[in-house]
Amino acid sequence: xxxxxxxxxxxxxxxxxxxxxxxxxxxxxxxxxxxxxxxxxxxxxxxxxxxxxxxxxxxxxxxxxxxxxxxxxxxxxxxxxxxxxxxxxxxxxxxxxxxxxxxxxxxxxxxxxxxxxxxxxxxxxxxxxxxxxxxxxxxxxxxxxxxxxxxxxxxxxxxxxxxxxxxxxxxxxxxxxxxxxxxxxxxxxxxxxxxxxxxxxxxxxxxxxxxxxxxxxxxxxxxxxxxxxxxxxxxxxxxxxxxxxxxxxxxxxxxxxxxxxxxxxxxxxxxxxxxxxxxxxxxxxxxxxxxxxxxxxxxxxxxxxxxxxxxxxxxxxxxxxxxxxxxxxxxxxxxxxxxxxxxxxxxxxxxxxxxxxxxxxxxxxxxx
Ligand code: NAP
Ligand code: FE
Numbered sequence: 356x357x358x359x360x361x362x363x364x365x366x367x368x369x370x371x372x373x374x375x376x377x378x379x380x381x382x383x384x385x386x387x388x389x390x391x392x393x394x395x396x397x398x399x400x401x402x403x404x405x406x407x408x409x410x411x412x413x414x415x416x417x418x419x420x421x422x423x424x425x426x427x428x429x430x431x432x433x434x435x436x437x438x439x440x441x442x443x444x445x446x447x448x449x450x451x452x453x454x455x456x457x458x459x460x461x462x463x464x465x466x467x468x469x470x471x472x473x474x475x476x477x478x479x480x481x482x483x484x485x486x487x488x489x490x491x492x493x494x495x496x497x498x499x500x501x502x503x504x505x506x507x508x509x510x511x512x513x514x515x516x517x518x519x520x521x522x523x524x525x526x527x528x529x530x531x532x533x534x535x536x537x538x539x540x541x542x543x544x545x546x547x548x549x550x551x552x553x554x555x556x557x558x559x560x561x562x563x564x565x566x567x568x569x570x571x572x573x574x575x576x577x578x579x580x581x582x583x584x585x586x587x588x589x590x591x592x593x594x595x596x597x598x599x600x601x602x603x604x605x606x607x608x609x610x611x612x613x614x615x616x617x618x619x620x621x622x623x624x625x626x627x628x629x630x631x632x633x634x635x636x637x638x639x640x641x642x643x644x645x646x647x648x649x650x651x652x653x654x655x656x657x658x659x660x661x662x663x664x665x666x667x668x669x670x671x672x673x674x675x676x677x678x679x680x681x682x683x684x685x686x687x688x689x690x691x692x693x694x695x696x697x698x699x700x701x702x703x704x705x706x707x708x709x710x711x712x713x714x715x716x717x718x719x720x721x722x723x
Pocket of ligand 1: 391392393394395396399422423424425426450451452453454456491492494495496497500501502503504513532533534535536537540543544547630631
């Protein structure tokens with residue numbers, strides 16, 4: 356038995372959990388920088404709940420509401436300089452994966468002088484400010500991971516900070532906040548979480564602990580995603596999705612992701628396809644590809660999802676994806692060269708070569 360499960364985040368879930376557990380914030384200090392995207396946190400009640408909780412504890416706060424989607428290093432540096440100026444003791448990130456990842460990166464940058472190249476060195480002598488995470492999408496699971504994934508123009512892709520010091524100290528899950536998600540964002544973020552559970556289940560680094568958690572997340576997605584595809588988005592479904600996305604995040608914190616994520620980054624960077632959708636487009640060909648190396652694993656994934664076979668799985672995804680984007684031979688060449696250089700390749704159950712990655716792109720998108 357070889358198990359290395361590590362998950363240092365305190366997770367508190369349920370309706371009204373932020374205000375009801377406001378005293379938990381006080382553990383991290385007296386001054387907080389609150390980080391959000393431009394709009395959604397103001398409309399869905401999450402920012403108001405955090406402000407109420409901080410007020411109740413006498414914690415002073417400043418708001419940085421300029422986190423971009425797929426944030427880059429400059430955006431995180433700007434937040435970090437606000438944290439320093441305000442002398443923040445901790446950071447509260449509210450939003451989808453973008454504000455949560457930006458909060459983690461800013462937590463590092465506030466404590467360390469780093470050149471752009473040093474941002475991804477995963478060793479930060481200055482430590483990091485504690486982070487409290489409030490997800491408002493049911494997708495990335497970033498509230499329980501040690502990753503901050505940033506747009507990195509130097510390599511024309513995304514790069515990860517992967518460091519135990521940025522596991523959020525505390526995460527609040529309240530599905531009231533996801534009620535305002537547009538259907539497209541709800542679907543795309545759910546596809547990200549599904550991708551985490553599937554990739555995590557089949558990753559080279561998977562173990563029996565991570566597979567057990569991934570299996571449970573897959574079981575929930577198997578029932579929940581067809582309902583989401585049909586347009587249902589009630590509170591019961593939202594809380595199931597939020598918890599399953601959280602479990603899938605806990606999985607990739609152990610297993611990391613695989614070739615699907617590495618390939619998806621180029622679809623986001625060059626073609627502006629949402630992160631979760633980018634993964635979703637590639638999932639069916641990927642599952643088919645790894646089936647020869649991990650037939651039992653793929654069978655178990657399909658069983659957990661309630662899919663009879665790979666064809667049923669492709670149909671299941673098809674109803675969530677709709678019309679697919681196209682991809683040119685030049686794009687396939689360029690994106691394949693980028694994906695081949697990533698560490699995700701060696702974490703994939705069947706190690707893909709250049710021809711394999713090209714074929715996965717061609718099968719996932721519409722070739723032109
Ligand atoms: P996102 O980029 O955080 O947000 C997408 C959009 O949804 C934004 O326009 C945002 O608006 C809006 N939004 C968020 N919550 C909303 C709500 N409750 N109601 C209405 N609109 C809402 O999307 P995401 O898919 O959650 O995160 C993607 C990022 O996470 C990518 O950078 C990806 O690489 C990263 N990621 C990280 C991990 C990890 O482990 N750290 C794992 C997978 C992916 P506002 O801007 O106004 O808030
Ligand atoms: Fe992801």
